[in-house]
Amino acid sequence: MDMFMEYLKAFLIGGALCAIGQVLIDFTKLTPARILVTFVVSGVVLTAVGLYEPLVEFAGAGATVPLTGFGYALAEGVRKAVMQYGLLGAMTGGITATSAGITAAIFFGLLIALIFKPKSKS
Amino acid sequence: MSITNQEYDSLTKQASPGTKSYKTIPMAFLIGGLICVLGQAFINLYIWLGVDQQTASTLGSMTLIFIAALLTGLNMFDNIAKVAGAGTLVPITGFSNAVVSPALEFKSEGYVLGLGAKMFVIAGPVIVYGVVASVVYGLILFLFGLV
Numbered sequence: 001m002d003m004f005m006e007y008l009k010a011f012l013i014g015g016a017l018c019a020i021g022q023v024l025i026d027f028t029k030l031t032p033a034r035i036l037v038t039f040v041v042s043g044v045v046l047t048a049v050g051l052y053e054p055l056v057e058f059a060g061a062g063a064t065v066p067l068t069g070f071g072y073a074l075a076e077g078v079r080k081a082v083m084q085y086g087l088l089g090a091m092t093g094g095i096t097a098t099s100a101g102i103t104a105a106i107f108f109g110l111l112i113a114l115i116f117k118p119k120s121k122s
Numbered sequence: 123m124s125i126t127n128q129e130y131d132s133l134t135k136q137a138s139p140g141t142k143s144y145k146t147i148p149m150a151f152l153i154g155g156l157i158c159v160l161g162q163a164f165i166n167l168y169i170w171l172g173v174d175q176q177t178a179s180t181l182g183s184m185t186l187i188f189i190a191a192l193l194t195g196l197n198m199f200d201n202i203a204k205v206a207g208a209g210t211l212v213p214i215t216g217f218s219n220a221v222v223s224p225a226l227e228f229k230s231e232g233y234v235l236g237l238g239a240k241m242f243v244i245a246g247p248v249i250v251y252g253v254v255a256s257v258v259y260g261l262i263l264f265l266f267g268l269v
Binding site: 064108 | 150153158161162166179183187191192195196200208211212214216217218220222225229230243247251256260261262
């Protein structure tokens, strides 16, 4: 039952964040690239004002998998690094905390792009 | 039957299913929610395998990044995204697709300025503005002694 609730919460919060993205696509002229940027920066800001951490604790992957979670990881990384290293932490914390995700996207991206053929334009 | 371009346009508009918000928003909710459930399942799997919460969360995201990259390579991602809209765009899968898709498409323009550079056409701005926002947050924390 606990596990069911965990998945339900991930589904609801993750779904809601995606629904917000769809509203932006349908009702504004924001391009997908701008929506991704908006979500990441929103994640940083919401984490900074203390609203995103409770959402992560509540929904788990429902809050960390959407791109706002990428912003959360950036902001949390910076907060912890400033605590530990002071001013330098503001420069190192973000990329350090998100290095695995960024590197995975670059590495898998290159690998897949080398292996597969681009789809033929019809 | 001979028709003008304008008539043809209006005919295709009638024939092609429109993007109606009462359909697109629930679809984005459903598929986006399911992707997050899948992410949670991977996190739980990695925890079960014995890694700590933080590492499991990172590995879960990396697994979704890999799956989305593979589906993009197999030409399947776009078909799902057509139905899912923001449901596949907003999760980390959208970031992965945004890296792989232009990398594949521009491979023909060379491995350095084609594949290597175009990879960051969308991911670049995401990283730039995300990192800059986090640095600003860090500076505020430091200057006001909030930590």
